[in-house]
Amino acid sequence: MKRIVFLISGIVFAAALLAQTMVHSQPNSPTNKIGRSLKAAYPKYVSAYDDASITLNNGQKLNYSDDIANKTHEARLESPDLDDMFWQTYPFGVGATVPATDFDPGRYRNSPFFDAVYGNCFNGAVDNKMVSVRWVNGANVRFTSANGANIALERVARELERLGPSFVRYLVPTSGTYNCRVIAGTNTRSMHAYGAAIDLNSSYGEYWRWQKDKSKGIRYNNRMPMEIVRIFENNGFIWGGRWYHYDTFHFEYRPEFREYAGN
Numbered sequence: 301m302k303r304i305v306f307l308i309s310g311i312v313f314a315a316a317l318l319a320q321t322m323v324h325s326q327p328n329s330p331t332n333k334i335g336r337s338l339k340a341a342y343p344k345y346v347s348a349y350d351d352a353s354i355t356l357n358n359g360q361k362l363n364y365s366d367d368i369a370n371k372t373h374e375a376r377l378e379s380p381d382l383d384d385m386f387w388q389t390y391p392f393g394v395g396a397t398v399p400a401t402d403f404d405p406g407r408y409r410n411s412p413f414f415d416a417v418y419g420n421c422f423n424g425a426v427d428n429k430m431v432s433v434r435w436v437n438g439a440n441v442r443f444t445s446a447n448g449a450n451i452a453l454e455r456v457a458r459e460l461e462r463l464g465p466s467f468v469r470y471l472v473p474t475s476g477t478y479n480c481r482v483i484a485g486t487n488t489r490s491m492h493a494y495g496a497a498i499d500l501n502s503s504y505g506e507y508w509r510w511q512k513d514k515s516k517g518i519r520y521n522n523r524m525p526m527e528i529v530r531i532f533e534n535n536g537f538i539w540g541g542r543w544y545h546y547d548t549f550h551f552e553y554r555p556e557f558r559e560y561a562g563n
């Protein structure tokens with residue numbers, strides 16, 4: 301009898317434990333990791349997160365998932381939810397390898413989220429956040445001050461200067477930062493529309509759209525030195541040279557990927 305009571309209480313205890321695990325948020329669930337990474341990377345803009353959504357400091361709630369199953373690559377690019385932003389893992393620290401077909405980590409950008417952080421340039425909400433950043437070789441560039449992006453770029457610039465004179469030709473003249481427009485061939489905005497991206501010297505750049513004959517697919521090519529790439533990546537930026545749809549002189553401030561990789 302005692303044994304049966306012991307057994308039953310054991311089962312009840314196990315069931316209670318299981319129920320509790322199911323109700324309470326799980327610290328290592330995939331969605332929770334997204335919320336944690338976004339809050340760490342955008343601390344002034346993300347006030348809270350749980351298993352289903354993040355809450356912005358303006359009170360707006362953004363769900364991780366839009367519940368659309370089996371999105372195509374094009375659909376993910378056109379209207380990515382927060383889940384889609386982390387769909388592919390950004391490969392920090394590796395060399396310039398040829399990306400697999402449609403491997404574009406970081407090209408999925410959820411506009412409601414970035415509008416809340418940087419503003420929507422079509423409503424004039426980005427211009428008032430633009431500041432001057434001391435670039436290299438006496439040049440200055442305009443960059444957004446939202447989320448400390450300008451400070452991150454300043455750090456990059458000081459580290460780039462230490463690489464020495466042989467690297468300057470890749471860095472100046474720059475080919476643009478803030479540009480309020482949609483990406484060619486899409487309705488979406490790149491980080492240039494938020495003032496949080498920089499194009500280095502296009503004379504040393506490669507861009508997939510410049511490849512004339514794409515009948516045999518996209519052929520990866522890169523001349524950007526990895527010393528430059530590493531400095532950007534160590535300071536919260538990602539590199540367009542990691543993408544199948546490559547853009548090797550493009551860097552954008554996306555600190556959520558470092559956070560995601562590190563937790």
Ligand SMILES: [Zn+2]
Nearest residue numbers: 497498499550
């Ligand atoms: Zn660019």
